[in-house]
């Protein structure tokens with residue numbers, strides 16, 4: 001008999017994972033509490049934009065290996081991929097979705113089941129929250145049911161490739177749990193699968209993203225010092241990177257997305273006293289939008305009622321995702337200060353502010369402010385943009401524009417080149 005997997009949560013991770021298992025021989029029930037998502041998927045509409053996802057998700061649905069519904073049902077394996085947001089004021093994690101997903105599978109648990117948590121969580125969540133809930137089933141954890149924490153580690157924009165190619169960490173409640181989970185993921189994972197315990201696996205995930213956040217904060221600090229002393233941080237970084245043990249991250253307008261700006265708080269949540277560096281890094285990155293607005297205002301000093309055109313509101317280059325994008329804060333601050341802001345991002349479909357077509361966005365504009373390093377910005381008709389603008393200032397916060405911008409005559413100001 002084919003194995004059945006019930007995946008709780010059909011978001012950025014749950015849907016690709018469900019599609020992957022369904023196209024690798026499993027019968028998958030995709031569960032989401034959002035009826036709209038279930039309805040649209042049943043009608044063949046995929047709600048998540050990610051390269052290659054629509055093709056594989058539709059193949060899975062059409063083959064009937066993937067079916068979607070709002071409630072779980074008995075299965076061999078349950079995989080929890082629900083969101084774990086933080087409270088914006090207290091910066092404490094909200095585990096309510098994890099708890100309710102666990103509670104909702106309780107009535108269906110049977111002897112021999114494997115339950116996997118993939119959501120990013122503070123350390124000890126599997127041990128102190130997931131297991132006590134599942135133990136209410138009266139099944140013996142580690143003997144009757146098996147439990148593992150298997151963090152997702154894929155990069156938005158490359159989710160499907162990385163799901164297959166990346167190494168995978170599996171933290172088992174016991175060895176049998178870890179081995180059972182390994183057998184499952186081996187159906188499509190080509191990277192190596194490493195076994196450990198649940199809490200170590202939780203730490204691995206948080207440490208990876210915190211490493212990135214702290215390093216970006218360091219790059220942002222180098223950038224500010226370079227601005228202050230009047231040198232080029234990009235040249236300095238590339239020369240320092242020639243050292244065999246140095247490899248910097250890049251400065252930019254701030255850290256967005258649904259992972260790196262959030263996950264470090266899970267470590268702080270677990271141990272506030274011992275996470276000073278992590279907290280400072282978070283603050284440095286969160287304060288970047290204010291710093292960027294100061295630079296814009298300095299560059300536009302003397303311009304009466306400037307019009308500022310934002311290029312790129314996605315949280316990073318070449319994706320259409322605007323979740324927690326630094327552009328959101330930058331636009332709010334600019335607007336609060338009374339500046340006229342126009343927005344161009346050909347990759348973004350929906351945004352809180354109005355998006356304009358390219359030439360409308362640059363018409364009579366005094367300045368282009370580049371906030372996301374979309375490749376497409378280097379393929380635009382620069383002469384036409386140049387002729388439409390009132391001023392010729394371009395501020396590139398990602399150091400992503402090609403030489404043609406300067407060659408066209410734009411007054412190009414790169415962040416970090418003081």
Ligand code: SAJ
Nearest residue numbers: 153154155208209216249250252255256257259260315316
């Ligand atoms: N950024 C910089 N400078 C850099 C790198 C990134 O300012 O040198 C900014 C980006 O512009 C963006 C933010 O940081 O605003 C985050 O972008 P990202 O590409 O670093 O990360 P995410 O959030 O798209 O994906 C990360 C990945 N984690 C790591 O690379 C360690 C991914 O593998 C994780 O699976 C994902 O978080 C997640 O889901 O946790």
